[in-house]
Amino acid sequence: MPLLNTGARIPVCGLVSQYNNTALPDGPDRLSQLMGTILVKRLTIKGFIIFDDYAHRYPEFAHDMAKWVGEGQIHYREHAVDGFEQAPQALIDVLEGRNFGKMVVNIK
DSSP states (O other): OTTSOTTOEEEEOOOGGGTTOOSOOSSOOOHHHHHHHHHHTTOEEEEOOHHHHHGGGHHHHHHHHHHHHHTTOOOOOEEEEESGGGHHHHHHHHHTTOOOSEEEEEOO
């Protein structure tokens, strides 16, 4: 937060690593410090949910993204596991942040 420019805009989309939390993390409460930074730097923080807010643009996205991936302009990483029996552990790994990129379960 200290490195953000005055007037920065911060998009928030997805909190998968937090879904199973039942309590606040250990440590000091830094909410007042966070709020002070938001105020002094005049930050804009906006949450959005892709398909609630942008579903109408999905066809445009799919068309453009397919083109860019095909042309090698977009690079991505997948974490792949083999076999349907690995699916439960793969989901646990996603929820606990043990994968990098999209988790894929290859079904044989």
